[in-house]
Amino acid sequence: xxxxxxxxxxxxxxxxxxxxxxxxxxxxxxxxxxxxxxxxxxxxxxxxxxxxxxxxxxxxxxxxxxxxxxxxxxxxxxxxxxxxxxxxxxxxxxxxxxxxxxxxxxxxxxxxxxxxxxxxxxxxxxxxxxxxxxxxxxxxxxxxxxxxxxxxxxxxxxxxxxxxxxxxxxxxxxxxxxxxxxxxxxxxxxxxxxxxxxxxxxxxxxxxxxxxxxxxxxxxxxxxxxxxxxxxxxxxxxxxxxxxxxxxxxxxxxxxxxxxxxxxxxxxxxxxxxxxxxxxxxxxxxxxxxxxxxxxxxxxxxxxxxxxxxxxxxxxxxxxxxxxxxxxxxxxxxxxxxxxxxxxxxxxxxxxxxxxxxxxxxxxxxxxxxxxxxxxxxxxxxxxxxxxxxxxxxxxxxxxxxxxxxxxxxxxxxxxxxxxxxxxxxxxxxxxxxxxxxxxxxxxxxxxxxxxxxxxxxxxxxxxxxxxxxxxxxxxxxxxxxxxxxxxxxxxx
Amino acid sequence: xxxxxxxxxxxxxxxxxxxxxxxxxxxxxxxxxxxxxxxxxxxxxxxxxxxxxxxxxxxxxxxxxxxxxxxxxxxxxxxxxxxxxxxxxxxxxxxxxxxxxxxxxxxxxxxxxxxxxxxxxxxxxxxxxxxxxxxxxxxxxxxxxxxxxxxxxxxxxxxxxxxxxxxxxxxxxxxxxxxxxxxxxxxxxxxxxxxxxxxxxxxxxxxxxxxxxxxxxxxxxxxxxxxxxxxxxxxxxxxxxx
Ligand SMILES: Nc1nc2c(ncn2[C@@H]2O[C@H](COP(=O)(O)OP(=O)(O)OP(=O)(O)O)[C@@H](O)[C@H]2O)c(=O)[nH]1
Ligand SMILES: [Mg+2]
Numbered sequence: 077x078x079x080x081x082x083x084x085x086x087x088x089x090x091x092x093x094x095x096x097x098x099x100x101x102x103x104x105x106x107x108x109x110x111x112x113x114x115x116x117x118x119x120x121x122x123x124x125x126x127x128x129x130x131x132x133x134x135x136x137x138x139x140x141x142x143x144x145x146x147x148x149x150x151x152x153x154x155x156x157x158x159x160x161x162x163x164x165x166x167x168x169x170x171x172x173x174x175x176x177x178x179x180x181x182x183x184x185x186x187x188x189x190x191x192x193x194x195x196x197x198x199x200x201x202x203x204x205x206x207x208x209x210x211x212x213x214x215x216x217x218x219x220x221x222x223x224x225x226x227x228x229x230x231x232x233x234x235x236x237x238x239x240x241x242x243x244x245x246x247x248x249x250x251x252x253x254x255x256x257x258x259x260x261x262x263x264x265x266x267x268x269x270x271x272x273x274x275x276x277x278x279x280x281x282x283x284x285x286x287x288x289x290x291x292x293x294x295x296x297x298x299x300x301x302x303x304x305x306x307x308x309x310x311x312x313x314x315x316x317x318x319x320x321x322x323x324x325x326x327x328x329x330x331x332x333x334x335x336x337x338x339x340x341x342x343x344x345x346x347x348x349x350x351x352x353x354x355x356x357x358x359x360x361x362x363x364x365x366x367x368x369x370x371x372x373x374x375x376x377x378x379x380x381x382x383x384x385x386x387x388x389x390x391x392x393x394x395x396x397x398x399x400x401x402x403x404x405x406x407x408x409x410x411x412x413x414x415x416x417x418x419x420x421x422x423x424x425x426x427x428x429x430x431x432x433x434x435x436x437x438x439x440x441x442x443x444x445x446x447x448x449x450x451x452x453x454x455x456x457x458x459x460x461x462x463x464x465x466x467x468x469x470x471x472x473x474x475x476x477x478x479x480x481x482x483x484x485x486x487x488x489x490x491x492x493x494x495x496x497x498x499x500x501x502x503x504x505x506x507x508x509x510x511x512x513x514x515x516x517x518x519x520x521x522x523x524x525x526x527x528x529x530x531x532x533x534x535x536x537x538x539x540x541x542x543x544x545x546x547x548x549x550x551x552x553x554x555x556x557x558x559x560x561x562x563x564x565x566x567x568x569x
Numbered sequence: 570x571x572x573x574x575x576x577x578x579x580x581x582x583x584x585x586x587x588x589x590x591x592x593x594x595x596x597x598x599x600x601x602x603x604x605x606x607x608x609x610x611x612x613x614x615x616x617x618x619x620x621x622x623x624x625x626x627x628x629x630x631x632x633x634x635x636x637x638x639x640x641x642x643x644x645x646x647x648x649x650x651x652x653x654x655x656x657x658x659x660x661x662x663x664x665x666x667x668x669x670x671x672x673x674x675x676x677x678x679x680x681x682x683x684x685x686x687x688x689x690x691x692x693x694x695x696x697x698x699x700x701x702x703x704x705x706x707x708x709x710x711x712x713x714x715x716x717x718x719x720x721x722x723x724x725x726x727x728x729x730x731x732x733x734x735x736x737x738x739x740x741x742x743x744x745x746x747x748x749x750x751x752x753x754x755x756x757x758x759x760x761x762x763x764x765x766x767x768x769x770x771x772x773x774x775x776x777x778x779x780x781x782x783x784x785x786x787x788x789x790x791x792x793x794x795x796x797x798x799x800x801x802x803x804x805x806x807x808x809x810x811x
Contacts, residue, residue, distance in 0.1 A: 388642070388645065389643070436650065492633050495618035
C-alpha cells in the first residue's frame with residue numbers, strides 16, 4: 077500500500093518540470109562541491125580536486141599524519157590508556173547491544189513512546205511500515221546485484237542515478253544505512269586521503285589537547301545524549317534502588333561518543349564543541365564505527381552546513397534566513413502567520429538581516445538535522461536523502477513541515493501560540509512516507525543552486541553588517557551587481 | 570484545579586530563562602509546566618517555547634516562557650528573547666561557582682539591554698545535591714555562611730555557592746532570589762509565583778503586544794525595580810495552577 081502510493085507519486089524525477097538526467101545530476105553535484113569550496117570528496121562519479129586539502133589545513137593543531145612518526149602500535153597503546161582512564165576502575169560489563177530489544181524499544185533501541193507519540197500510535201504505524209521495509213529491502217538487494225555489488229554488509233553502492241536517487245528517497249535498508257550514507261557523502265575518499273588522522277587525534281586528546289571549556293561541556297552532554305536509547309543508557313537492573321548511589325557504567329557507545337567529540341573539537345578549532353554535535357555524532361554512531369562517524373561529522377559541519385556550528389553560528393543564521401525567504405515565496409499565507417516580531421511588526425527577509433522570532437524554534441532543525449524535532453525514523457529517512465542529495469533536503473523538509481502544518485498554523489490567532497504550534501507539528505510526524513512524499517512532490521523545485529545563491533546573499537549581508545560595525549565604509553548594494561559585490565568583498569577582508 | 574470561581578482578569582507575561590549550560594533551566598520549566606523531572610535532560614538547542622498558567626488570588630497570569638540554550642555561542646540569540654520579556658529567570662547551579670559568575674553577567678546584560686522594569690529572579694538550582702533538609706525554604710534564611718567549603722565534605726554536600734553570597738548579591742541588584750531543586754520540586758512554583766506577584770500592574774494592561782514595560786527604550790537602571798528579596802515574602806502562598 078505504502079509502496080504503491082509512494083511509487084506512483086511524482087517524486088522529483090517524474091515531476092515534469094525538471095527532468096533530472098544523469099547529466100544534470102552530475103552538474104548539480106559539481107556545483108555543490110564548488111559551492112562548498114571543494115571541501116570534500118563527493119560521490120564516486122565526480123572528479124575531485126584536492127578536496128582533502130581543506131581538512132589538512134583546517135586548524136593550527138590539525139595533525140598531519142605524515143609528519144608524526146607515531147607508530148600504529150604506540151597510538152593504539154595511548155588510545156587504550158585513554159580509554160581505561162576515562163573509564164575508571166569499574167569497567168562496565170555492558171550487555172551486548174544486539175537487536176531486537178524488548179517490546180518497549182524500536183529497532184534502533186529508542187523508546188517507542190515519546191511525549192508526542194503513544195505506543196499505540198507507534199505500533200499502528202510500525203506494522204505496515206515494517207512490511208514496507210521488507211519490500212524495499214528486496215528491491216535494494218536486486219539493485220545491488222544488478223550493479224554487481226555484494227549484498228552481505230555492503231560498503232559499496234551503485235553510482236548515483238535517477239533510479240538510485242528514487243531508491244534512496246524511499247529509504248535505505250536500516251542495516252545498510254550507515255555505509256550508504258558514508259559512501260554517498262564522499263566518506264571513502266576522505267578516509268583514504270587522511271589515513272591515521274583519527275587515531276592521531278585520539279592520541280592528542282589523551283594528552284589533554286581538548287580545551288577545558290570543550291571538555292567540560294562534552295562531559296556534561298555525554299549523559300544527555302539519547303538517554304532514551306538503550307545503547308546510550310541501558311535499562312537499570314530491576315533490583316537497583318531508585319536512588320542508588322552507584323554511578324551507572326558507561327556504555328561502549330557513550331565512550332565512542334566522547335572520543336569522536338574530542339577528536340572533532342581538536343580537529344576543528346573554529347567549531348570546537350557545539351551542543352547538537354552530540355546528537356549528530358550519537359546518531360551516526362548507531363549506524364557506523366567511530367572513525368567513520370568522525371569523518372561524517374566533519375562532512376556535515378563543513379560541507380553540508382558550513383559555518384552552522386562555528387562559534388558565531390553565522391552559518392545557522394544564514395540558513396534560517398534562506399528558509400524564511402523560501403517560506404515567504406512558497407507559502408505566503410503561512411508566512412504572514414510566522415513573520416511577526418514579538419512587538420507585532422513584520423520582518424522582510426529580503427530587506428533585513430534580522431530574523432523573525434519563529435527562527436528561535438527552527439534553529440535546532442538545522443543544527444541537529446532534525447534530531448529531536450522529527451520522530452527518529454523520519455529523521456533517518458531525511459538523512460538518507462540529505463547525504464545523497466545535499467543540504468537542499470533539509471530546506472525542503474523544513475518547508476514540508478510548514479506545509480503539512482499549514483491548516484494548524486493558519487488557525488492560530490494568538491501570535492504567541494504560533495511558537496508552540498510550530499514546535500509541536502514536526503514531533504508528531506511519524507509517518508515518514510507522507511513526509512518524504514510531500515517533500516518531493518511539493519518542494520522538488522527548490523534547487524541546491526538557489527539555496528547556494530541565497531546563502532551567498534545572506535553571507536554578504538552579514539559581512540556588510542560587520543563592516544558597518546567596524547566603522548568601515550559599506551557600499552550601498554544595488555541588488556547584486558558585480559561591481560558592488562567586488563567592493564564588498566574588499567571591505568570584508 | 571478549581572477554576573470555577575468568577576473569571577479573573579487574565580494577562581500574559583513573557584519570561585526568559587538564562588544561564589550556563591546544564592544548570593537546569595529546562596528542568597525547572599519541565600517541573601513548572603508538567604510537574605516532571607528527567608534525569609538526563611537533553612541540551613536545549615536554540616530555544617524551546619512553553620506556556621503555563623499561574624492563578625493568583627486576584628488575577629490569572631499566563632507565562633509565555635522562552636527556555637534558551639546555555640552554551641556560550643548561543644548567547645548572541647538572547648536579545649531576541651529578552652527584548653520584550655517582562656521577566657527573566659537567571660539560573661545558576663549551586664554546585665558550580667562559575668555558573669554564578671555567568672549568571673551575574675546575564676543580570677548585568679539584562680539591566681543594560683532589556684526592558685526597564687523587567688523583573689529578574691536569581692535562582693540557584695540543584696538544591697537537592699546539598700545535605701540540607703530538602704523542601705525547607707527556611708534553610709535559606711539562616712544564611713548558610715561558610716558552606717562554600719573546599720571540596721565535598723564528608724556527608725556528600727556538593728554545595729559550592731553559599732546562600733549568603735548569592736543572596737546578598739541579589740539584594741544589591743534588586744533581584745528576587747531562590748534556591749530550588751527541579752529534581753524534587755523544591756521552591757519551583759514559588760519562583761514563578763513570586764515573579765507573577767512582582768510584575769507591576771501597569772505592565773499587565775494588555776495581554777498582548779508590546780506590553781507596557783516596552784514603552785520606552787531607556788537603558789538606565791530603573792529606580793522602580795521591584796525589590797523583593799526572598800522566599801519569605803509570602804508570595805509562595807498564592808500557588809500556581811499546576
Ligand atoms: N540533582 C539535580 N539535577 C538537576 C536538577 N535540575 C537539572 N538537573 C540535571 O542537570 C542536567 C541539566 O539539566 P537541564 O535542565 O537540561 O539544563 P539546562 O540549563 O536546560 O541546560 P542547556 O539546555 O544545555 O542550557 C540534567 O541532567 C538534569 O537532569 C536539580 O534540581 N537537581
Ligand atoms: Mg535546556
